[in-house]
């Protein structure tokens with residue numbers, strides 16, 4: 459890792475100027491990082507980058523990320539394009555010598571993540587997947603509690619990213635050529651990444667899953683975010699998976715955008731040998747001297763919004779030569795599980811996962 463001197467500004471290029479960039483990454487996001495200067499913005503849709511640049515006084519705009527990457531003074535890029543466009547942008551950025559923060563999912567297949575890992579390993583640059591939930595007040599407190607040993611060895615996890623009628627209507631989410639997947643890749647990835655992180659990333663070895671498109675092609679459930687193009691919709695609206703890990707623990711995962719349920723759920727329950735805990739509520743259950751005990755891990759007060767903390771952590775890793783706050787090897791396990799759920803559904807059989815630590819990009 460190379461340190462970036464504190465007395466020099468950290469110059470940032472933005473790739474993708476849509477909803478998450480404007481609403482979460484740029485402000486407060488990058489504007490909360492001392493010494494960071496956003497100097498370029500790129501979007502395929504030229505008015506998008508021009509409007510962002512005008513609103514935030516960003517000097518350079520581009521429609522092709524290769525032109526942005528050619529700017530020598532850029533130290534790091536922040537990538538917020540649709541999922542399927544992540545890999546080419548990440549690979550080009552690493553090739554150009556830029557540190558990379560990329561929105562989730564880093565890539566939509568194991569093959570792509572392996573290619574990204576190989577490229578990153580050659581450079582020593584910071585590559586971080588933007589899994590902002592790890593940086594929330596609740597997550598940081600629960601992680602510290604789990605790591606203290608209070609939970610004990612986790613033998614099972616229930617992971618839930620399900621919604622009643624919040625289907626993202628933007629083609630970037632529902633057109634498989636842009637999104638590479640439905641709710642699994644969109645919101646399942648958040649709950650799965652957080653649960654695996656709290657569990658200490660056990661190695662997944664076998665996965666079975668089932669994906670359905672139950673409601674999204676019809677008109678029965680009214681979308682809270684408006685109408686979507688039923689002809690473009692080509693991903694699942696529900697998926698479930700069952701995962702075995704090499705240490706004998708298991709996980710059940712559900713992800714949906716549309717189904718009959720009371721309200722949106724984004725949570726995980728970890729069953730440990732000493733206690734169980736629920737993320738993000740922090741509620742835990744245990745026993746002490748044969749007395750049943752319920753309690754709550756309180757959120758760590760005083761933190762900034764999770765996306766902002768994520769960007770601060772990325773900048774800190776660059777400045778101080780620290781390892782990536784969300785390393786690609788962890789993301790590889792997340793994507794492998796999500797890909798295997800879909801593969802298992804197509805094949806109608808359980809999928810065995812290799813030991814990725816021994817694999818190269820070409821394997």
Ligand SMILES: NC(=O)c1ccc[n+]([C@@H]2O[C@H](COP(=O)([O-])OP(=O)(O)OC[C@H]3O[C@@H](n4cnc5c(N)ncnc54)[C@H](O)[C@@H]3O)[C@@H](O)[C@H]2O)c1
Pocket residue numbers: 473474475476477478479500501502503506521523538539540541543561562563588590628630644
């Ligand atoms: N972590 C979160 O809270 C969160 C929330 C929403 C979206 N996301 C992720 O962020 C990414 C973007 O989502 P969004 O909601 O901002 O989508 P969006 O459609 O609002 O914005 C994406 C932008 O990327 C541009 N674009 C597409 N291909 C491009 C390319 N090759 N080069 C340059 N620009 C390109 C589009 O024109 C668009 O303006 C997705 O990967 C999504 O999964 C994360």
